[in-house]
Amino acid sequence: MTSDPSICKRCALENPTCCRLEPGQEEFCFPLSEMEKNRIQDYQPNEGGFAVQENTEGFLHHILRLFPGEEERVRKLFPRRKFHFRLAVDSKGACRFLGAAGCRIPQELRPYYCRLFPFWVVGRSVSAFDAASCLARREAVHLLRMFEAFNTNAAQVRDLMGRLRLAWGLPPSSGMKPVKRSF
Ligand code: SF4
Numbered sequence: 808m809t810s811d812p813s814i815c816k817r818c819a820l821e822n823p824t825c826c827r828l829e830p831g832q833e834e835f836c837f838p839l840s841e842m843e844k845n846r847i848q849d850y851q852p853n854e855g856g857f858a859v860q861e862n863t864e865g866f867l868h869h870i871l872r873l874f875p876g877e878e879e880r881v882r883k884l885f886p887r888r889k890f891h892f893r894l895a896v897d898s899k900g901a902c903r904f905l906g907a908a909g910c911r912i913p914q915e916l917r918p919y920y921c922r923l924f925p926f927w928v929v930g931r932s933v934s935a936f937d938a939a940s941c942l943a944r945r946e947a948v949h950l951l952r953m954f955e956a957f958n959t960n961a962a963q964v965r966d967l968m969g970r971l972r973l974a975w976g977l978p979p980s981s982g983m984k985p986v987k988r989s990f
């Protein structure tokens with residue numbers, strides 16, 4: 808989410824952060840909607856920074872876990888063997904938009920998933936990913952402390968999730984209960 812520079816800066820000193828992935832894990836990178844991609848391209852035309860990724864079964868399995876109870880919608884959005892866009896990474900797994908001082912894209916233009924992380928929403932329930940490499944997740948004892956660390960709250964996180972869903976043409980809320988809460 809990176810709205811608190813201090814925690815994310817401290818994280819960057821110890822961890823790969825959420826802007827890097829393990830090389831070979833690109834398939835599981837969260838997809839980028841056309842709208843989010845266009846918004847970044849309008850800001851940084853001709854820079855690139857995007858990759859085309861096949862809708863593999865592994866990718867679908869990963870995404871379906873994030874949208875429980877919405878299998879039909881998700882499979883319609885990502886038909887097997889078709890393709891979607893994602894952020895491109897370098898040979899070490901770093902996002903191409905990651906600079907020496909963090910993300911080079913202004914906060915309000917970043918992909919919704921980047922702005923949401925480490926939070927996620929299913930129905931009305933907000934949770935946090937159990938990401939060991941996220942310093943905020945490791946330091947906070949409960950969700951409220953994590954909200955404080957990022958200067959946010961459940962309503963703002965839900966609003967962002969609604970925007971992410973709308974960017975994919977999904978209704979702003981799934982209306983489903985979460986399968987598993989992290990807190
Ligand atoms: S777009 Fe920015 S916030 Fe998102 S992964 Fe890349 S560097 Fe990180």
Ligand code: SF4
Binds near residue numbers: 818822
């Ligand atoms: S992993 Fe967590 S603490 Fe680290 S940069 Fe990302 S949101 Fe910030």
